[in-house]
Structure formats: structure tokens, C-alpha cells
Amino acid sequence: MLPLEGITVLEFAQFMAGPSAGLKMADLGARVIKIERPGTGEAGRGIALKNIFIDESSMVFHTANRNKQSYAANLKDPKDLERIKKLIAQADVMTHNFRPGVMEKIGLDYNTVAAINPKLIYGVVSGYGPVGPWAKKPGQDLLIQSLSGFVNLSGNEADEPTASGLATSDIFTGVHLVQGILAALIERNKTGKGAKIEVSLLESTLDIQFEMLTAFLNNGKQLPKRAKQGNAHAYIDAPYGVYKTKDRYISIALTPLDQLAKAIGVSLPAEFVDQTTWFDKRDDIMNFLAAELVKETTAHWLSIFEPMDFRVSDVYNYKEFLAHEGYQALQMDQDVLTSDGITMKTTRCPIRIDGKRIFNKKSAPKVGEDNRSIDNEFNLNAL
Missing domain, CATH: 3.30.1540.10 (formyl-coa transferase, domain 3)
Known part of the structure; x- marks a missing residue:
């Protein structure tokens, strides 16, 4: 039995930060249900790496959404919204990454949802945090890396600002969201109460730079200086x-x-x-x-x-x-299977529990693939 079995997560998130958090919870046994717009689904389905698609969704969508279910609902439709509220009443966790004010407009803001389900853990991902001059700006990985100074750490001294080759801000934000949610679930076991967990791309990207920022703040605010050639860390002595x-x-x-x-x-x-x-x-x-x-x-x-x-x-x-045999010994990759019978090779969960690796064969769902079964199980049609 996996640690999060019995936990139901409703994921209203899209792109990478929120869905990557849902992926980790699904790998650890949680039931993750993506709430998506009918027809097109979440916007991340159309964001492709090298224009590679698996069925009608992009390969990158599949990497962050395997082992989940999909429930299609139009949140502007009163009947669909009522179904979602009934689902929320029976869930443990809910996540979203809409800009500030959007969930309030829909009627799924934290105060409203907490009244429906006081035990719910409500996770929010934003670009820049809930307050300040950037609060309503669109958050995106490259923009956050650039704004936070992160782009001045990679490359060599003469190079232009160089972004990470990964969606670093997104992925670390997802990790921090999971950490906050797991902490809140532990606290709920003590108090019986839910909580609102908030993370932002900007704050997470600042957090992973804690070495650099601490050095800057305590060393006369001198900017980090990359090595002329072979730079790997702007503050570590040679020969690094x-x-x-x-x-x-x-x-x-x-x-x-x-x-x-x-x-x-x-x-x-x-x-x-x-x-x-x-x-x-x-x-x-x-x-x-x-x-x-x-x-x-x-x-x-x-x-x-x-x-x-x-x-x-x-x-x-x-x-x-x-x-290399060093990689092969890890058994880090796995095959997942779509509902159309398409096999895709991807990575597995990196966590081992009691020495056992965690593998999940289920690929990402199609939009609304699980509506009927979820309607029946959670009694959502009895409005």
C-alpha cells in the first residue's frame, strides 16, 4: 500500500508546476482527478516539446499527467459547478494555478470551498505571490528565471544571461507545493482542519538560490561572478x-x-x-x-x-x-499505456519505499475520460 492511498486530489492546475505536484502525489498513491474544460482540456495539452504528440495531447502533457483521471466540467455552467462542489465536499486536496481573482469570480475561492469542506487542503500556485505589483502578471518559467537573477548563474563570465535548460522554476514550485500539502495533511490529522497552502514560481526560484542570495546579502551585496571558463558555481573556489x-x-x-x-x-x-x-x-x-x-x-x-x-x-x-550500467541498475524508466493502447516510455517516481521502486503503468487520461465513473462513484448527478 502506498502512503497516500485513500487521498483524493482535485487538480484544477495546468502547464507544469501544479500538474507536476499532482504527479508526485499520484505516484505516492493519491487519486488525482484533473478538472478540465470540456473538449480542449487544460492548456498544457497543446504545449509540445519538438512537436511530439501522443494521441491528441502533447508528449510533455503526458510526462506530467500520467496516472491521473480526467473530469470535464464547464465551471461557468451552474450545473457543472454544482457537480464540482459536490466533488470538492468529498475530496482531501484541491490545487489550482489561476491568477488572483479568477477562482473568486468562479465561486471556488478558498473561503467558499472551506465552507463546503472544512477539512480540505487548498493548494494555490501563482507566478509572483498573491500581493504586490506583479501579482496579476502571467507567471512563466523563463520569465521567472530571468526576473529572479537565476539566469546570471549558468554559463561563463562572458556569456549572456543563460537560462536553465529545464523548467526549473516550475518543477521546484511543484515540489514545494507537495511539501506544503503533505505538511497540511499531517496537521489535519491532529486538528481535523484543512488549510490554504500557497506557493509561487518567484518565491520557489528565490528559495533554490538561498546560497547565492545569502552570500549576496552578507558580502557587501557583491553580485555573483561566473568563472571565465568552466563555470559550475559562482561562489565556490577553484578547482570546482x-x-x-x-x-x-x-x-x-x-x-x-x-x-x-x-x-x-x-x-x-x-x-x-x-x-x-x-x-x-x-x-x-x-x-x-x-x-x-x-x-x-x-x-x-x-x-x-x-x-x-x-x-x-x-x-x-x-x-x-x-x-551505462549505472543508469540501467536504477531501472529509472518505465512503459506507460494510453487508453488507446499506445505505449510511451518515460521516467518513474524517484522515491523508493522500504527498498521498493514505484512504477505506474497508467498514462495521462483523455479529456473527460472518467466523467461517467466519477459521476457514479461520487453521486454527482443527484443535484
Whole structure:
């Protein structure tokens, strides 16, 4: 039995942040019912990566919505709205990511919903939080990365602002939403009362930058400075970074510079001996190391560094990594099956419980696929 079995989640969310939270709860055993507009469903069904679609929905929609059910309802229709309110009365959790004021206009704001079901956990995702000059602006991952300063951490010193190659703001916001909901469910077990949980893309993106912001606030408000070449962290001393070798690349993490130089077989210049210089002279040190590391292959350096327990790694692409026995041992991928019988390969839940991996074969639902069964089970037609 999975930990969240018996928990019913109503997901009014779209795109990535809210649905990714629903995905994690579904993986852990919750029953997640997407409430979607009839016909077209949530807007995320049309957002595609490389224009890849599985049945009539995009592949990216399938990645964030597997193992869920779909209930189609027109929230502007009084009868459909009453059905949804009956469903809310029997649910444990409800999530949405509408802009401030939208749910109030529909009649599904927190105060109204809490009156229907005082035990409900009401989760809200916004772009910028509920107050302030940006509150009603549309939140989107790239915009949040750009606004928050996150784009000034990746890449090298001479690069333009560089966004993460992932929907980083969305995904971390989804993680924070799950954390808040799980905390509220635990509190409900003590008090019998529900709660309103609020997260925003901006606050979550600031939170994952807590190292950088703390350094900025306590170091004379000096802006982070990326290394000239091989940057991996704007505030960590050399040799931390990515280096070119004779045939590939190698990443070097928290490894003492003097020990690394000795292992390479070179003497550390006198100007770098003092450990207090390893940050201020980071670029010069990294240039010095780069000139040595490029002389031999990655495999050569790993054969020296790994037996010494240095924090180092090869640099793989997806094709290389997924073919490696280290990845295969994880059994991280799984096949899911759509209601049309289409098989899609995707990743599994990363959490193990009592040593057991969690696999779920159910793909994302079609719009309204589960209306009939949900109507019957929750007695929604008896209005």
C-alpha cells in the first residue's frame, strides 16, 4: 500500500508546476482527478516539446499527467459547478494555478470551498505571490528565471544571461507545493482542519538560490561572478568546474587544489599555494589546470583521481548515460499505456519505499475520460 492511498486530489492546475505536484502525489498513491474544460482540456495539452504528440495531447502533457483521471466540467455552467462542489465536499486536496481573482469570480475561492469542506487542503500556485505589483502578471518559467537573477548563474563570465535548460522554476514550485500539502495533511490529522497552502514560481526560484542570495546579502551585496571558463558555481573556489580533456570533458567538484595538482603530477605555483587565494584567483587557477588536463584523456584522469576518492566525473550526454550500467541498475524508466493502447516510455517516481521502486503503468487520461465513473462513484448527478 502506498502512503497516500485513500487521498483524493482535485487538480484544477495546468502547464507544469501544479500538474507536476499532482504527479508526485499520484505516484505516492493519491487519486488525482484533473478538472478540465470540456473538449480542449487544460492548456498544457497543446504545449509540445519538438512537436511530439501522443494521441491528441502533447508528449510533455503526458510526462506530467500520467496516472491521473480526467473530469470535464464547464465551471461557468451552474450545473457543472454544482457537480464540482459536490466533488470538492468529498475530496482531501484541491490545487489550482489561476491568477488572483479568477477562482473568486468562479465561486471556488478558498473561503467558499472551506465552507463546503472544512477539512480540505487548498493548494494555490501563482507566478509572483498573491500581493504586490506583479501579482496579476502571467507567471512563466523563463520569465521567472530571468526576473529572479537565476539566469546570471549558468554559463561563463562572458556569456549572456543563460537560462536553465529545464523548467526549473516550475518543477521546484511543484515540489514545494507537495511539501506544503503533505505538511497540511499531517496537521489535519491532529486538528481535523484543512488549510490554504500557497506557493509561487518567484518565491520557489528565490528559495533554490538561498546560497547565492545569502552570500549576496552578507558580502557587501557583491553580485555573483561566473568563472571565465568552466563555470559550475559562482561562489565556490577553484578547482570546482568543468574542464576539457584530450578527448572529452571532466567535472571536478570539491577537491583540494594542492592534492589535485599533486595527482596530476605538477607543482602548484607559489601564488596559488595559499588556500585563501583559491577563490580570488579562481580564473588563473582554472586556466593553469585546464592546460594540464587537456594533455590526457578523461579515462586517464579518472583512473588516477577516482582511486584517490576525488569528487570527479565524466561528462555524458543522454545517449551515453542511458546506455551505462549505472543508469540501467536504477531501472529509472518505465512503459506507460494510453487508453488507446499506445505505449510511451518515460521516467518513474524517484522515491523508493522500504527498498521498493514505484512504477505506474497508467498514462495521462483523455479529456473527460472518467466523467461517467466519477459521476457514479461520487453521486454527482443527484443535484
